[in-house]
Amino acid sequence: MTGFTSTLLYIIRLLGEIYISIILLRFLLQMVRADFYNPISQFIVNVTHPLLKPLRQIIPSIGxxxxxxxxxxYLVQMVLTCILLLIIGIPFGAFIAKVPIIALINLLEAGFYLLFLLFIGNAILSWIAPDSRSPAAILIQQICYFILAPLRRIIPPIGIFDITPMIALLLLFFLNNFIIGALASYIVPGL
Structure with missing residues (x-):
C-alpha cells in the first residue's frame, strides 16, 4: 500500500467514524431526552437531519x-466498510457477503468506544469542574446520568465515592469483549 493510499484510507475512515459517532450521539440524545436547544445538540441535529429525514418517513421511533x-x-458504516475495502484493493465480490457483519461489528465497537469516552469525560469533569455549565458538560452529564441511574439504584455511593462509573466501565468492557469477540470469531471465521 502506497503512502497516498494509506493517507486516503486514514482520512476516509476518520471522517466516516466521526459522522457515525455523531449519528450515535443523536440516538443517545433523543433516548435521554437531552436539551435540544443546547448548541451542540443543534449542531448534531443539523448535521444528521438531511440523511435522517427520509429514513424517519419509513422507520418510526419506538418510544x-x-x-x-x-x-x-448502520447504513453509513456499511458504505464506509465497502469504500475502505475497495481502497485496500479487495475485489468487491470477495467481501460483499461479509460486509453486513463487519459493519455490525464496527458499529458496535464505535458505540462502546463512544460510551467509554462519555464516561471518562464525565469522570474528568466531576473532578476538575463539577458544576460546569458548558454545553458539552451538560450533554455529557445528561447522557451519563441516564445510563448510570439504574446502577445507582442497585449500588449506592460508598461514603463520598460513587463507584457506579467504574462498574459501568467494567460492564462496558465485558460486553465489548464478549459481543464483539463472539461475532468476530463465530459468525465471521478468519476475519
Whole structure:
C-alpha cells in the first residue's frame, strides 16, 4: 500500500467514524431526552437531519428509541466498510457477503468506544469542574446520568465515592469483549 493510499484510507475512515459517532450521539440524545436547544445538540441535529429525514418517513421511533438513527448509522458504516475495502484493493465480490457483519461489528465497537469516552469525560469533569455549565458538560452529564441511574439504584455511593462509573466501565468492557469477540470469531471465521 502506497503512502497516498494509506493517507486516503486514514482520512476516509476518520471522517466516516466521526459522522457515525455523531449519528450515535443523536440516538443517545433523543433516548435521554437531552436539551435540544443546547448548541451542540443543534449542531448534531443539523448535521444528521438531511440523511435522517427520509429514513424517519419509513422507520418510526419506538418510544424513546430513534430506530431510524441506528439504521442510518448502520447504513453509513456499511458504505464506509465497502469504500475502505475497495481502497485496500479487495475485489468487491470477495467481501460483499461479509460486509453486513463487519459493519455490525464496527458499529458496535464505535458505540462502546463512544460510551467509554462519555464516561471518562464525565469522570474528568466531576473532578476538575463539577458544576460546569458548558454545553458539552451538560450533554455529557445528561447522557451519563441516564445510563448510570439504574446502577445507582442497585449500588449506592460508598461514603463520598460513587463507584457506579467504574462498574459501568467494567460492564462496558465485558460486553465489548464478549459481543464483539463472539461475532468476530463465530459468525465471521478468519476475519
Amino acid at each position: 424513546r428509541q430513534d430506530i431510524a438513527s441506528l439504521v442510518l448509522a
